[in-house]
Amino acid sequence: EDGYRLWQRYDLLQNKPLVKEYQKALGQLVVQGSSPTLSIIEDELSTGLSGLLGQPFSAAENPEKKNVLLVGTPATSPVLKGLGLEDKLKAVGKDGYLLLSRKAGGKNYTVVAANTEVGALYGSFHLLRLLQTQQRINNLDISSSPKTQHRILNHWDNLDRTVERGYAGFSIWDWHKLPDYIDQRYLDYARANASIGINGTVLTNVNANSLVLSEEYLKKVKALADTFRPYGIKVYLTARFSSPIELGKLKTADPLNPEVKAWWKNKVEEIYRHIPDFGGFLVKANSEGQPGPQNYNRSHADGANMLAEALAPKGGLVMWRAFVYDDKVPDDRHKQAYTEFKPLDGKFLPNVMVQVKNGAIDFQPREPFHPLFGAMPKTPLMMEFQITQEYLGQGTHLAYLAPMFKETLMADTYAKGKGSTVAKVVDGSLDNHYHSGMAGVANIGNDRNWTSHPFGQANWYTFGRLAWDYNLTSEAIADEWIKMTFSGSPTLVSTVKQMMMGSREAVVNYMTPLGLHHLMGWSHHYGPGPWIKDKPRADWTSVYYHRADEKGIGFDRTRTGSNALSQYAPEVQALLQNPATCPEDVLLWFHHLPWDWKMKSGRTLWDELCYKYSEGVDSVRAMQKDWDSLQGQVDKERYQQVKQYLAIQEKDARWWRDACLLYFQTFSKRPIPQALEKPAGTLEEYMKIDPKFAPGI
Numbered sequence: 020e021d022g023y024r025l026w027q028r029y030d031l032l033q034n035k036p037l038v039k040e041y042q043k044a045l046g047q048l049v050v051q052g053s054s055p056t057l058s059i060i061e062d063e064l065s066t067g068l069s070g071l072l073g074q075p076f077s078a079a080e081n082p083e084k085k086n087v088l089l090v091g092t093p094a095t096s097p098v099l100k101g102l103g104l105e106d107k108l109k110a111v112g113k114d115g116y117l118l119l120s121r122k123a124g125g126k127n128y129t130v131v132a133a134n135t136e137v138g139a140l141y142g143s144f145h146l147l148r149l150l151q152t153q154q155r156i157n158n159l160d161i162s163s164s165p166k167t168q169h170r171i172l173n174h175w176d177n178l179d180r181t182v183e184r185g186y187a188g189f190s191i192w193d194w195h196k197l198p199d200y201i202d203q204r205y206l207d208y209a210r211a212n213a214s215i216g217i218n219g220t221v222l223t224n225v226n227a228n229s230l231v232l233s234e235e236y237l238k239k240v241k242a243l244a245d246t247f248r249p250y251g252i253k254v255y256l257t258a259r260f261s262s263p264i265e266l267g268k269l270k271t272a273d274p275l276n277p278e279v280k281a282w283w284k285n286k287v288e289e290i291y292r293h294i295p296d297f298g299g300f301l302v303k304a305n306s307e308g309q310p311g312p313q314n315y316n317r318s319h320a321d322g323a324n325m326l327a328e329a330l331a332p333k334g335g336l337v338m339w340r341a342f343v344y345d346d347k348v349p350d351d352r353h354k355q356a357y358t359e360f361k362p363l364d365g366k367f368l369p370n371v372m373v374q375v376k377n378g379a380i381d382f383q384p385r386e387p388f389h390p391l392f393g394a395m396p397k398t399p400l401m402m403e404f405q406i407t408q409e410y411l412g413q414g415t416h417l418a419y420l421a422p423m424f425k426e427t428l429m430a431d432t433y434a435k436g437k438g439s440t441v442a443k444v445v446d447g448s449l450d451n452h453y454h455s456g457m458a459g460v461a462n463i464g465n466d467r468n469w470t471s472h473p474f475g476q477a478n479w480y481t482f483g484r485l486a487w488d489y490n491l492t493s494e495a496i497a498d499e500w501i502k503m504t505f506s507g508s509p510t511l512v513s514t515v516k517q518m519m520m521g522s523r524e525a526v527v528n529y530m531t532p533l534g535l536h537h538l539m540g541w542s543h544h545y546g547p548g549p550w551i552k553d554k555p556r557a558d559w560t561s562v563y564y565h566r567a568d569e570k571g572i573g574f575d576r577t578r579t580g581s582n583a584l585s586q587y588a589p590e591v592q593a594l595l596q597n598p599a600t601c602p603e604d605v606l607l608w609f610h611h612l613p614w615d616w617k618m619k620s621g622r623t624l625w626d627e628l629c630y631k632y633s634e635g636v637d638s639v640r641a642m643q644k645d646w647d648s649l650q651g652q653v654d655k656e657r658y659q660q661v662k663q664y665l666a667i668q669e670k671d672a673r674w675w676r677d678a679c680l681l682y683f684q685t686f687s688k689r690p691i692p693q694a695l696e697k698p699a700g701t702l703e704e705y706m707k708i709d710p711k712f713a714p715g716i
């Protein structure tokens with residue numbers, strides 16, 4: 020049991036009466052018509068149903084039995100067309116679908132209907148999920164359609180197969196063997212994505228290599244695009260802004276230069292000759308050393324629009340990232356994206372989306388929502404989440420990210436009064452945008468189980484489910500995933516769910532509680548390094564962010580400090596600016612407070628910090644206990660894997676707690692409260708630990 024099958028295991032269901040009910044209701048599978056997508060539907064349903072129900076389930080062209088599972092669109096299936104679903108179908112749009120129970124012509128139909136074949140594929144996966152999670156299917160009346168239009172994985176994969184911030188092996192794209200060899204993994208990747216509604220993939224790293232735009236590589240990209248197309252997945256590439264110089268041998272990449280414009284136009288023509296439904300470009304420009312329009316004194320809008328003009332006739336998109344900061348700008352890094360992008364609102368062409376990370380710094384375990392959400396009403400803003408756990412224990416810590424993603428999506432920007440959630444900005448409904456989207460930086464590699472930690476799979480799953488419907492609760496998503504990935508046993512489901520639901524908060528507590536952030540070690544981003552200072556960029560150090568001194572700790576982002584708070588709506592400012600009312604989970608993000616500051620618990624800030632760090636360690640220990648209690652209920656291989664990872668996580672949690680508390684204690688000069696476990700090592704020892712090796716302390 021190696022985890023390769025993800026949540027698509029299709030093993031025989033153990034609930035015999037329910038299996039009987041399913042067998043009876045689904046009788047015979049009818050998929051009329053033929054096309055690559057319809058074949059995929061047929062294969063998936065016959066494999067899935069045969070496995071789950073323990074009897075062969077083959078597809079027929081016409082309904083012969085009394086009970087029929089009918090799948091398709093009115094265009095592909097005359098029987099389905101005859102069911103009179105026009106009005107219902109109109110309401111679910113291009114990607115949506117219906118799951119219905121219908122009687123007609125003396126037969127009982129279970130219907131999966133959609134306007135497009137890809138919609139029917141999504142519906143088929145939903146039906147399988149109902150069975151996998153053991154739901155009744157007798158009186159189905161479900162209609163579902165996605166909240167966001169572009170649901171895209173961002174792979175930070177390099178052409179040499181290393182993956183930036185990838186912790187699950189090497190890139191799954193085997194460029195050397197492409198275009199002639201189509202690895203089975205590509206098909207399984209597409210199946211998994213389609214099962215959660217993901218409809219786009221950016222194949223390459225945001226720190227881009229122009230080589231991928233060369234003719235040779237485009238042939239390889241075409242092979243992947245052809246593979247993914249029947250699953251409804253479009254391919255996108257990252258565009259290195261200096262490509263006209265590197266590939267085209269031009270002297271400049273100035274976006275207003277006619278030769279540069281012509282080069283991109285031709286390049287886009289060439290791409291579409293290979294890939295007629297190419298999705299478009301994702302661009303990181305003038306950020307962390309990447310080239311961009313500012314090299315030529317042009318704005319982000321000039322750069323994005325130049326590419327957008329080339330793509331528009333083909334229907335392609337530009338996803339222009341707002342992740343920009345520069346330590347030459349003598350201001351809080353928190354403010355820079357807003358400062359640069361807000362004035363550009365209204366200046367982007369209609370096929371440009373600005374892609375904004377969930378928070379203003381960089382994928383920390385907890386960040387308040389990015390102030391750009393709600394601040395650019397004339398521009399469709401795409402959400403960028405990070406599924407790969409760069410700052411949350413990478414490939415070895417269990418951190419279920421649904422609560423983190425939801426926290427941002429449900430945050431209120433107050434841009435148009437109460438209820439203007441980030442989700443409504445992102446789905447385009449707040450400002451009536453045509454384009455809407457969510458991107459997730461993938462945690463997928465060529466490890467046998469795709470994500471290194473078996474629970475990393477849950478975060479991939481969650482991303483797709485929330486991009487489809489952000490109203491799903493974290494609990495509901497966990498529930499589905501656990502049942503499909505492990506089993507439906509009630510004790511297993513409730514125990515694993517409990518572990519998952521508390522896991523992200525555990526990470527926050529043992530790494531960066533109370534709004535602390537960016538305390539990790541230099542460059543590796545794995546273990547603690549609150550002492551990091553004197554680096555080439557101040558905004559890459561830890562001391563820049565925690566500002567601990569003898570008086571206290573935290574970053575004053577109110578009027579008396581950097582005033583980053585002023586970038587939020589007045590209602591948000593009102594909530595956060597007073598340390599007495601500011602939610603404590605972001606307190607030190609916005610305030611520098613004395614060590615003796617009175618917390619809501621009645622403790623001093625210093626004591627509270629000690630308690631929070633300890634709580635983080637305790638939560639990991641509780642997860643260990645929970646997991647131990649499942650011995651025998653989970654297959655040996657995955658049981659052992661998770662057990663070992665939890666042991667690493669416990670050790671790392673202590674490492675974080677002890678290193679951070681000993682370091683902050685040099686400023687607070689207060690004892691760690693009596694009741695709490697004391698650090699095992701000394702600060703000097705922790706400071707010497709090479710992050711490449713697990714701490715021996």
Ligand code: BDP
Nearest residue numbers: 183184225226303342381382
């Ligand atoms: C940071 C990563 C870095 C990425 C950068 C980005 O540390 O590797 O290139 O974000 O998003 O989180 O561009």
